[in-house]
Amino acid sequence: MVPSVLALLVLACASTAQLPPSxxxxxxxxxxxxxxxxxxxxxxxxxxxxxxxxxxxxxxxDPCSIPIWHIWTTRxxxxxxxxxxxxxLDWYGxxxxxxxxxxxxxxxxxxxxxxxxxxSGWCDPNDMACYYxxxxxxxxxxYFNAERAGFGYTxxxxxxxxxxxxxxxxxxxxxxxxxxxxxxxLTPEREWEPDxxxxxxxxxxxxxxxxxxxxxxxxxxxxxVFQWGKPFPCEIFPNHPDPALPDNY
Numbered sequence: 001m002v003p004s005v006l007a008l009l010v011l012a013c014a015s016t017a018q019l020p021p022s023x024x025x026x027x028x029x030x031x032x033x034x035x036x037x038x039x040x041x042x043x044x045x046x047x048x049x050x051x052x053x054x055x056x057x058x059x060x061x062d063p064c065s066i067p068i069w070h071i072w073t074t075r076x077x078x079x080x081x082x083x084x085x086x087x088x089l090d091w092y093g094x095x096x097x098x099x100x101x102x103x104x105x106x107x108x109x110x111x112x113x114x115x116x117x118x119x120s121g122w123c124d125p126n127d128m129a130c131y132y133x134x135x136x137x138x139x140x141x142x143y144f145n146a147e148r149a150g151f152g153y154t155x156x157x158x159x160x161x162x163x164x165x166x167x168x169x170x171x172x173x174x175x176x177x178x179x180x181x182x183x184x185x186l187t188p189e190r191e192w193e194p195d196x197x198x199x200x201x202x203x204x205x206x207x208x209x210x211x212x213x214x215x216x217x218x219x220x221x222x223x224x225v226f227q228w229g230k231p232f233p234c235e236i237f238p239n240h241p242d243p244a245l246p247d248n249y
Contacts, residue, residue, distance in 0.1 A: 022171050027224075028156065028224065029182060030156075031163070034161075043182055044183055045183060046180060049091075069170075146165065179220070196214065207236050
């Protein structure tokens with residue numbers, strides 16, 4: 001028996017009514033992983049499948065995937081390409097329609113992150129054009145910030161080089177009481193970050209310990225700092241206001 005149009009509309013409305021209201025908040029994640037210039041770190045995550053038995057391998061309809069919105073449009077072509085069509089933090093690698101980089105022979109392996117350092121005015125030591133451009137932009141101190149360049153210095157990084165950053169708006173209503181899982185993925189090696197068995201709380205001024213997990217447990221709406229393959233040290237703290245959201249995000 002074919003359902004009527006009215007029945008389909010009722011079903012659609014009922015399904016929509018079950019969804020919680022959206023709660024978009026700026027969420028920042030750092031993962032420290034020392035890399036070479038030809039390596040890239042992507043982030044995968046969402047809800048642990050052990051908590052949601054109805055997870056499916058399609059980020060668009062997967063209840064374990066978390067909607068995100070990339071804030072920054074940068075000068076770095078690879079990051080800009082990979083951010084296009086990346087609408088979810090999920091466990092499955094490239095999303096349908098996610099941007100590709102023609103010069104790289106692999107698709108994006110999740111949500112792209114930015115390589116960052118705490119050194120203000122940082123330039124790639126092998127890029128003389130960077131130093132030349134720096135002299136031309138001395139009146140624009142933010143020109144080389146990671147948020148604009150796609151990699152490099154960010155005032156949010158207080159720890160050193162090789163802190164890969166994700167800075168997005170995230171729908172916190174799709175998390176587990178404000179918590180979600182993350183794990184890094186290294187390319188071109190196609191290497192998952194090892195399990196870390198996070199059983200205790202990170203350094204924090206206000207957040208209760210998360211449930212134990214073999215992944216990093218991050219908090220939505222704040223800044224989270226992790227180490228590749230290690231449960232500790234880790235930090236969770238409120239977002240610093242600098243740099244502020246761009247006008248065109």
